Amino acid sequence: MHSGDNANLERQFERDKDDVRELGVPLETIESPEQAGNNHNLRYRIPRADYELPEDISFSAEESTLLGLAAMVWREGSLSEESRRAMVKLRSLGIATAEPVLSYAPQLRVRDQSFEPLRSALDKRVVVSFDYLKPGDQTSSQRTVAPLALVQHQGRWHLYAKDPATDLFKTFLLRRIVSPIRASKKTFEESTIDAATRALAELEAVWMSNVAVLNVEPGTDAATRLSKRRGARTSATAALELHFTDLNIFADELASFGPEVVVVSPPTLRTAVIERLTRTAADHG
Numbered sequence: 001m002h003s004g005d006n007a008n009l010e011r012q013f014e015r016d017k018d019d020v021r022e023l024g025v026p027l028e029t030i031e032s033p034e035q036a037g038n039n040h041n042l043r044y045r046i047p048r049a050d051y052e053l054p055e056d057i058s059f060s061a062e063e064s065t066l067l068g069l070a071a072m073v074w075r076e077g078s079l080s081e082e083s084r085r086a087m088v089k090l091r092s093l094g095i096a097t098a099e100p101v102l103s104y105a106p107q108l109r110v111r112d113q114s115f116e117p118l119r120s121a122l123d124k125r126v127v128v129s130f131d132y133l134k135p136g137d138q139t140s141s142q143r144t145v146a147p148l149a150l151v152q153h154q155g156r157w158h159l160y161a162k163d164p165a166t167d168l169f170k171t172f173l174l175r176r177i178v179s180p181i182r183a184s185k186k187t188f189e190e191s192t193i194d195a196a197t198r199a200l201a202e203l204e205a206v207w208m209s210n211v212a213v214l215n216v217e218p219g220t221d222a223a224t225r226l227s228k229r230r231g232a233r234t235s236a237t238a239a240l241e242l243h244f245t246d247l248n249i250f251a252d253e254l255a256s257f258g259p260e261v262v263v264v265s266p267p268t269l270r271t272a273v274i275e276r277l278t279r280t281a282a283d284h285g
Contacts, residue, residue, distance in 0.1 A: 027046065030043040117183065118147055118159055118181055119150060125189075127184045129144040130177050131178050132177055135246075143172070144165070145162060146164055147161045148162060153200060158203065159171070159174060171199060173246065207244065210245065211242070211266075214226070214263055216261050220260040230243075251269055251275075
């Protein structure tokens with residue numbers, strides 16, 4: 001065999017190993033005791049203890065089917081890699097699914113373009129930078145962070161990250177990222193905290209602390225939509241009370257209802273909605 005053929009096979013073998021690791025399958029390298037350091041005699045094995053499910057976890061055929069359907073739901077979305085890895089692992093462990101498996105499942109899509117590159121950077125634990133436009137700012141600013149978690153709260157995706165320069169944890173709304181994600185070659189250590197749980201807890205705390213009091217015209221589109229929100233309640237004065245996370249996003253939404261909604265409080269939200277309505281009226285003068 002020619003040396004060129006050997007080189008091609010070697011490259012193919014390296015790609016195959018990368019593909020296996022990318023599926024979440026751990027590979028263990030074993031050297032020959034007689035020829036330590038000789039890469040040509042290396043052997044590879046999949047350690048069962050690292051790959052098998054814990055003894056206290058098992059899935060029935062019906063549960064496995066539901067997991068399969070969940071993977072199908074995401075198959076065209078940005079989480080397809082994770083769902084594929086999970087299903088490969090379950091099938092390799094011989095976990096059966098109930099039949100018949102549905103031939104159709106709804107598909108969920110992640111619309112924020114920054115989601116997939118951030119997910120990839122999170123998996124590889126590499127520092128990223130991007131341009132971020134804060135509410136009220138006319139120009140964006142560059143942020144450089146170590147991505148720790150991607151979480152969805154109240155229907156919107158957020159990045160929870162750590163600033164390497166200050167060691168401060170920060171949350172970014174993906175829709176405010178206004179540039180492509182730039183991944184660096186600088187890696188960071190895996191976080192010792194449960195970043196996703198922490199991020200969601202902080203967002204939930206912000207949501208709980210912000211309460212808007214609204215006068216909503218009965219029988220309108222606004223009344224139908226807003227009254228169905230999580231945590232919505234009617235006060236003694238028949239006003240609608242709603243929690244919100246982001247004042248500017250909520251102001252945009254309320255302004256879109258026009259005269260159907262009047263903000264009673266807080267004053268900052270009321271001012272933000274009036275500004276939007278005034279600007280819209282001026283634009284359509």
